[in-house]
Amino acid sequence: xxxxxxxxxxxxxAGRRAASWRDLxxxxxxxxxxxxxxxxxxxxxxxxxxxxxxxxxxxLSYVAPLVAEYIGVTPRKVIARTxxxxxxxxxxxxxxxxxxxxxxxxxxxxxxxxxxYQPDMAEAQTTMTCVLDREWDGINCFSAPPIFAVTAxxxxxxxxxxxxxxxxxxxxxxxxxxxxxxxxxRKEVTVEAVLKSPVVAPPLKLFDCCPMTDxxxxxxxxxxxxxxxxTDTPMYLIGSGQYAIGNVxxxxxxxxxxxxxxxxxxxxxxxxxxxxxxxxxxxVHDCFTISEIMEYEGxxxxxxxxxxxxxxxxxxxxxxxxxxxxxxxxxxxxxxxxATSIYxxxxxxxxxxxxxxxxxxxxxxxxxxxxxxxxxxxxHSILVCSxxxx
Amino acid sequence: MSMVKFEKxxxxxxxxxxxxxxxxxxxxxxxxxxxxxxxxLKEGHLTTTKCKECGKxxxxxxxxxxxxxxxxxxxxxxxxxxxxxxxxxxxLGAPLGFVEDVPFCVGIVKIGSLLxxxxxxxxxxxDLKIGDKVNLKIVELPDSRVFYRxxxxxxx
Numbered sequence: 066x067x068x069x070x071x072x073x074x075x076x077x078x079a080g081r082r083a084a085s086w087r088d089l090x091x092x093x094x095x096x097x098x099x100x101x102x103x104x105x106x107x108x109x110x111x112x113x114x115x116x117x118x119x120x121x122x123x124x125l126s127y128v129a130p131l132v133a134e135y136i137g138v139t140p141r142k143v144i145a146r147t148x149x150x151x152x153x154x155x156x157x158x159x160x161x162x163x164x165x166x167x168x169x170x171x172x173x174x175x176x177x178x179x180x181x182y183q184p185d186m187a188e189a190q191t192t193m194t195c196v197l198d199r200e201w202d203g204i205n206c207f208s209a210p211p212i213f214a215v216t217a218x219x220x221x222x223x224x225x226x227x228x229x230x231x232x233x234x235x236x237x238x239x240x241x242x243x244x245x246x247x248x249x250x251r252k253e254v255t256v257e258a259v260l261k262s263p264v265v266a267p268p269l270k271l272f273d274c275c276p277m278t279d280x281x282x283x284x285x286x287x288x289x290x291x292x293x294x295x296t297d298t299p300m301y302l303i304g305s306g307q308y309a310i311g312n313v314x315x316x317x318x319x320x321x322x323x324x325x326x327x328x329x330x331x332x333x334x335x336x337x338x339x340x341x342x343x344x345x346x347x348x349v350h351d352c353f354t355i356s357e358i359m360e361y362e363g364x365x366x367x368x369x370x371x372x373x374x375x376x377x378x379x380x381x382x383x384x385x386x387x388x389x390x391x392x393x394x395x396x397x398x399x400x401x402x403x404a405t406s407i408y409x410x411x412x413x414x415x416x417x418x419x420x421x422x423x424x425x426x427x428x429x430x431x432x433x434x435x436x437x438x439x440x441x442x443x444x445h446s447i448l449v450c451s452x453x454x455x
Numbered sequence: 456m457s458m459v460k461f462e463k464x465x466x467x468x469x470x471x472x473x474x475x476x477x478x479x480x481x482x483x484x485x486x487x488x489x490x491x492x493x494x495x496l497k498e499g500h501l502t503t504t505k506c507k508e509c510g511k512x513x514x515x516x517x518x519x520x521x522x523x524x525x526x527x528x529x530x531x532x533x534x535x536x537x538x539x540x541x542x543x544x545x546x547l548g549a550p551l552g553f554v555e556d557v558p559f560c561v562g563i564v565k566i567g568s569l570l571x572x573x574x575x576x577x578x579x580x581x582d583l584k585i586g587d588k589v590n591l592k593i594v595e596l597p598d599s600r601v602f603y604r605x606x607x608x609x610x611x
Contacts, residue, residue, distance in 0.1 A: 191550035201515045202572045204478040214543035266543040314572045315514045
């Protein structure tokens with residue numbers, strides 16, 4: 066097995082875009098190949114396309130060859146679409162990583178895309194309700210907000226977490242996204258504004274939720290030994306962890322504690338030969354404010370049940386214990402399902418390069434992790450990225 | 456610039472809820488091997504499958520036990536009472552077919568060892584608390600398919 070590096074990234078501006086699914090992927094593809102020296106689309110032998118629900122959002126299936134055609138790639142080793150709901154993008158990176166590591170591919174692209182805006186909001190919600198078990202949970206209207214609402218309710222009930230503490234996550238992430246030009250939402254919010262925003266599903270208000278977003282982002286992976294041919298500042302993939310327990314709500318390990326996240330984290334630290342204390346940047350899946358609070362706990366940055374206190378103490382800010390979501394997270398940047406993980410992996414590369422606004426730059430960062438979850442948080446997935454080859 | 460011929464074409468004014476966007480599954484024996492679940496529901500019983508080999512009570516109902524791969528399953532009655540484990544109220548962002556019901560409560564109901572998600576009827580969010588007793592309720596769709604919900608026990 067060879068070590069693998071990411072040598073380039075590219076992204077479309079995220080947001081409610083006046084652009085189609087295929088426009089978005091072309092924007093990301095162009096930016097991706099403009100980000101790298103000595104490499105053109107024709108050199109790429111493999112492509113993985115993270116796309117969660119193109120059948121419903123864009124009335125498209127069989128999207129991997131379509132994307133390859135649009136961005137000028139002729140796949141001749143491995144080509145596939147990866148679908149894992151909100152983890153689809155990280156799944157694409159993992160497949161590309163595996164193919165390059167085994168020698169099956171020399172140069173692989175992982176690119177994600179989702180177009181979530183459509184004329185009828187109810188139709189978009191219907192689409193997302195297919196992600197949970199549609200016949201037993203989705204049918205009861207358990208789409209993303211309700212399942213995270215009951216998760217928040219249990220966390221408040223079992224650990225005393227407050228709505229104000231959850232609001233602080235939104236305040237932090239909107240602060241960082243205000244400094245990120247590709248972010249969907251670029252306005253700061255206050256605790257009061259979060260608490261007064263329209264209730265979606267109590268205890269969750271609108272500003273506790275990530276927005277519906279259009280976007281696309283891609284990265285290029287090569288063997289670590291070849292990385293310097295293409296860039297002076299590659300980023301190395303040094304470890305990962307992924308764990309899923311159950312799917313339907315009845316078969317989750319627990320509601321108020323994310324057991325699969327703890328297990329995925331344990332595996333990520335083991336494979337990367339690091340500890341949680343080595344993590345400088347954590348780009349985590351803050352689809353809702355409660356999610357980020359539970360991720361502080363699940364990743365071991367604080368004790369189980371103490372996530373609310375952790376944000377109250379300012380620990381996940383830059384300069385605190387660990388910089389969590391200096392990109393602005395999903396809350397600020399948006400969550401185009403298939404592209405999200407790739408946006409945030411590229412964010413870590415930009416941080417290592419020093420290619421971000423001063424106000425959200427994590428100076429001297431060596432280790433960054435990208436975490437994504439999907440479904441009813443029954444599945445968690447972590448990539449460990451390093452500035453240096455280890 | 457030459458003038459091209461211009462013609463208006465017809466499309467249906469309205470298309471009904473397509474089958475794949477109708478959340479309720481097909482329930483008869485022609486379409487599913489767990490049709491017994493829906494048959495029992497029509498008779499007023501919420502049931503599920505239990506593995507005769509390893510004893511595990513499975514939710515949702517299965518045709519095969521994922522614990523021991525046995526196909527030897529039996530139907531067990533879950534009774535008509537449960538306890539509210541968690542709940543919320545849908546106030547924004549309901550899916551197609553449910554928009555006119557907003558606001559409505561949904562929750563997770565504890566029945567024995569199971570945690571079953573369901574609509575919680577006849578109650579506002581403010582009327583509910585964790586631990587409340589809820590009772591089984593069965594709804595029938597216009598096409599005679601059925602589904603289960605729960606409602607707050609008025610005795611409390």
